[in-house]
Amino acid sequence: MVPPDAGGGLMRGDLLSDPVEGLDEALAVVDAFDEALVAGLLRPGPAQAAGVSGLAGAVAGTPLAARVAEAAEKAAAGTGGEDHFVALAAARSALLGSVHDALVQRIDEAVGRPVEGDETAGPEPLAAAPEEAANLLAAARSWLCDLARGGWRGLDHELVAGAAPVVAAMLPEPGMRRRAALLDGFAAELAASCPGATLERVPVRRWADLWSRALLLTVPGSAGAGAVGTVTGRLLPLGVDVQEHATAVQAQVHAVLEPAGGGAPRLVRASVSAPKPDTVVGAGLWQLLRPRMSLLGAVGEGRSAEVEAMPVTAEGDLLWDDALARTGEPADAFATARVMLSAATAARVEPLDRHPVRIAVPVLLEGYAAREGEDGLAFEVAGRLLAVDTDRMPAAGPLTPEAVAASHACVGLLRWDAGKFLLQPLAVETTVRKKTVAVHAGAWAGGTSDKAGVRAEKAATDAVAVLRERAGRLLRT
Template identity: 90%
Template sequence: VVSAMLPDPGLRRRATLLDGFAAELAASCPGATLERVPVRRWADLWSRALLLTVPGSAGERSDGSVTGRLLPLGVDVQEHATAVQAQVHAVFEPADGGAPRLVRAGVSAPKPDTVVGAGLWQLLRPRMSLLGAVSEGRSMELDAMPVTAEGDLVWDDERARAGEPADPFATARVRLSAATAAPVVPLDRHPVRIAVPVLLEGYAAHSEEGGLAFDLAGRPLAVDTDRMPAAGPLTPEAVAASHACVGLLRWDAGEFLLQPLAVETTVRKKTVAVHAGAWAGGTTDKAGVRAEKAATDAVAVLRERAGRLLRK
């Protein structure tokens, strides 16, 4: 049922939630072995699933279309054992000269639990050309691309083409502060949904209570390195050595956290940018090539086994 729902954009949010919830329940069996039953979390997931069945509540309805230039800022990767999603956060510049907007473009795919790390991109690349542009550091020219009232692009490769080179840090420094965010529908007005693109510079990184934090004007801001995907070259070490960061400001456990999407660091007296989504469209980076090869081998084995089963 879930596999049939995932390809439909109108059912994808419900399918992903249901799939993840079912996987959590299955992994928790037998319940007697659990140290603590996450009653509030499971009740929240089930309530959310029921609310999403109300017509119009899922928020996928297109609210028109946009034409102009899309300037990617970074990629947020979310996954569980049977599904993966990549969400590109970007600044959109309308062709008519209007004010820039914050938008998102997401792509998701079902996956076997053995495909992890860089292998995730092999599942997502064929579904969205934007990932290639992110990897190459390019903008995208959009022509009548559908968009929801919340600023989510309903991606269609036929309505997009690769544009000129666009550095995410240049975009953040020049356009991010002027970009406006779309209003959030009432159902999604929950702190856990906060994910605001920000640019931070001039901070000092230090360890704090076993984690990493940025010192900004004498105030610490915790860095959520656990959210950084293994499917890219961005590491906690690179974040700790950085002097500029594009990330998502989030709220969790009663405090604001920063999820890094890209950082600028100094290597041999030169400024180098490291992006979480650098391998999204493929890479020539040695570490990325090795990870891709290992993932390709795993996918090939799975396809061969699936073919054998179908031939029986």
């Protein structure tokens, strides 16, 4: 059995299922505003006006109060301008930021992990980067405000198509990738849902999230995530998290950094992302990303990496450069988790970026019982059920829901969505013929000799070859 003070393994499951004070009230305000966006703010009825005003009421005691009150009044009267919509998005974001903070505090208690110099070394105020094309941001903002006026029920192809030229102009500029990836994914979803009038159901919170996030990112300087320093030491990977929409993919390696010369280990991430055609899927995602980040190869082989003077952001994101890294000794993610996870400090999310969707806390679980229920798989931890989100595990990898259900140890990301905590498995340990075997979601990140994996790699290589051939012939004409 696991001794009571073992590594990061012990999590107080009871804390994760207890109610968080104030959460329901904050989310009710968000929901009411989000429902106003369903019908749109062009001619708001009493319900929409109430939803908008509720937002102003919720931030009445904050520095946002005056601006949001004015914005709510205008928007409720159907005369909201672009700055008013930005103010409303900011208020909604502040509310969800507070939800984020409450949830993170609860996780800190449950996991019992030290926090990196909390709030003390806040980043300097964001300065508008001069290279940010102001006209592109203005175009994005204008499109987003049109969306809000029409509402999700007012979606049509013409309206949605307004995003395409903005995205096309943003993509060549690496500093605009963040906005481009968001707008492109959002617009594709909206396009697939046209016309809004006949939609069976609307993803109310999701689209309001994406809308307000995108709108805030039209404020110059809002997408700064520059380096605040560098790190040197040994990087011990815990696992890979993949995110994708039709035309973009990102892989994030979660790892523990052991600083050279001692000091507390730190939780860090290394990310790599790329735009993609919608037909590049599965193993094709790894193929796109692999050449840009050698760390994916190291993770696939179960190795550590040595980094030297690698730039790092305030949020603990390494700005990866292959020239500053080399592949190191073999490193077992479970050993890393057992030995180091509970002592590793985690950086805080920047205030502007705080939202429950950003919660992705690496944890180790052992000694649970897997339960298959109506709502899918759950782990029974300390007498409480923690839902397991197997849907998030990438298809191009050996980790399957069946392997997770049969596991006895799991390294995963603790997340929160739609009112509950979830565990996203990154790797599990199972017993095969009396031997413990680890299966990693990101095992194919660097390539694979697995039979199914080789087939997937081949199919993806062929698909990209065809597209490149077509591009070579057609893009020049």
